[in-house]
Amino acid sequence: MKLDIQAYIASGVIESYVLGLATEQEVAELEQLRKQYPEINQAMSEFEASLEAQIMANAKLPPAAIKQQLLDRLQDDFNYVPVTATQQQAATSAKVVTLLWNKYAVAAMVILIVASAGLNIYFFNKVEQLQNKYLSLVSEKNSLEAGLNIYKTKALDIYNSMQLMSDPNMQKVSMPGVKGKEDNLATVFWDKQSKEVYLLPNRLPQAPENKQYQLWALVNGKPIDAGLLGADCNGLCKLKTIPDAQAFAITLENKGGSPAPHLDQLYVFGKISG
Amino acid sequence: MQEEKKYSEPELVMLLKQRHEVAFSYLYDNYSGALYSIVQNIVGDTELANDVLQEVFVKIWKQIAQYDDGKGRLFTWMLNIARNAAIDMVRSKGFQNSQQNRELQESVYEQAGTTSIAVEQIGLRKVVHKLKSEQKQLVELAYFEGYTQDEISKMLDIPLGTVKTRLRTALIQLRQMLKQY
Structure with a gap:
């Protein structure tokens, strides 16, 4: 359907709309048509403009007090309140004096902030580096200390062993490896006075998990349990006291030892000389 | 007085929406006379016209966010607010009673x-x-x-x-x- 624009414009509906006299339907229609037809839009703008011009030209000033009442009433509603003339003047003269100073201050502040930020990054990295170094030094120190303790203990063991070995009462019984185990060697130190027995496992293979070396004293041809070699034995270890013996031997037994030696598991054997 | 400053309609609307007192002051200086005349046309030259005019400007201030320049000029919008406020006043009980000549x-x-x-x-x-x-x-x-x-x-x-x-x-x-x- 083609709209007769001129007839529409001449119908008075535009004026009704502008003056707020149009029906809802007319309003909706005009708002639509206005966008479509520039002529209608134009006619409306012209009527609005001439209406405004006439009313403005015939304006009647209201009492002056009304404006102040309104400003007071809406005071809390304003987001932007103009500064008064005196405030403005004071602010302006103060501004001139401080403006230059402000500029330098701002520049200096910017430089300081940038420099400080740079230093912060530098020191942060530095601290991090030092912290890492420190941590690695601490752990190095700890492992050195632990190593040192091991040596200390070992040295003490050796010292004690030496003391025992050099005791004039001590009889040394060398036990070489039996046939097939010639590489092995162990030594018994037997205190002739106290009858205490010390064993030095010179060269014995590492005992399997569930096995243990057991020392036997041969008394008149009979093997007597002389004690078990503990896994923690490093150096000279004290075993059982043996009052009398002609020879010593070591067998590999089940953990906890056996009442009688398994001779097929004989490793070393040594007779007491003299 | 402060006649140097002139705002275009879109500028004025924008400043009003941002709640600038200067914009409100300018709006009042510029349009109060025109809107007062339409209020007087309807209410008559009475004390009530002053009250209506105040209400009109408060309404404009409060409702400026609803103003849509796609639907017409700012003046047209304000004119309708003024006309409606004045007619409402005339129809109110208070006004009816104040009219002695029934x-x-x-x-x-x-x-x-x-x-x-x-x-x-x-x-x-x-x-x-x-x-x-x-x-x-x-x-x-x-x-x-x-x-x-x-x-x-x-x-x-x-x-x-x-x-x-x-x-x-x-x-x-x-x-x-x-x-x-």
Whole structure:
């Protein structure tokens, strides 16, 4: 359907709309048509403009007090309140004096902030580096200390062993490896006075998990349990006291030892000389 | 005084929406006279017109966010707010009671457009006053008194279609008369 624009414009509906006299339907229609037809839009703008011009030209000033009442009433509603003339003047003269100073201050502040930020990054990295170094030094120190303790203990063991070995009462019984185990060697130190027995496992293979070396004293041809070699034995270890013996031997037994030696598991054997 | 500053309509609307006191002050200085005249056209030259004008500016200030320049000029929008506020005032009980001359109300249909000479001689009503009496009556009732066409049809005992046509013709006539401004 083609709209007769001129007839529409001449119908008075535009004026009704502008003056707020149009029906809802007319309003909706005009708002639509206005966008479509520039002529209608134009006619409306012209009527609005001439209406405004006439009313403005015939304006009647209201009492002056009304404006102040309104400003007071809406005071809390304003987001932007103009500064008064005196405030403005004071602010302006103060501004001139401080403006230059402000500029330098701002520049200096910017430089300081940038420099400080740079230093912060530098020191942060530095601290991090030092912290890492420190941590690695601490752990190095700890492992050195632990190593040192091991040596200390070992040295003490050796010292004690030496003391025992050099005791004039001590009889040394060398036990070489039996046939097939010639590489092995162990030594018994037997205190002739106290009858205490010390064993030095010179060269014995590492005992399997569930096995243990057991020392036997041969008394008149009979093997007597002389004690078990503990896994923690490093150096000279004290075993059982043996009052009398002609020879010593070591067998590999089940953990906890056996009442009688398994001779097929004989490793070393040594007779007491003299 | 502060006449140096001029705002374009979009600028003014933007500043009002941002709640600038200067913008409100400018709006008032610029438009209060025009809106006061339309309020007086409707309410009459009374103390009440001052109250209505205040309400009009408060409404404009509070509702500025709803103003849509796609639907018309700022002035048109404000004019409608002023007209509606004034008509509401006239219809309120308080106003009715303040009108001592009740008989005037009875003969309002015949007397429409002939109330106070002073009020007829200001603002838009000055132009409307120049219309033919038949047209003048319709514009008075519809525009200045806020009656619907249906109400007018019943009041004057004229078919609704005729009211519509005559009012439209009157408005076209009004447009011709306003063109010289």
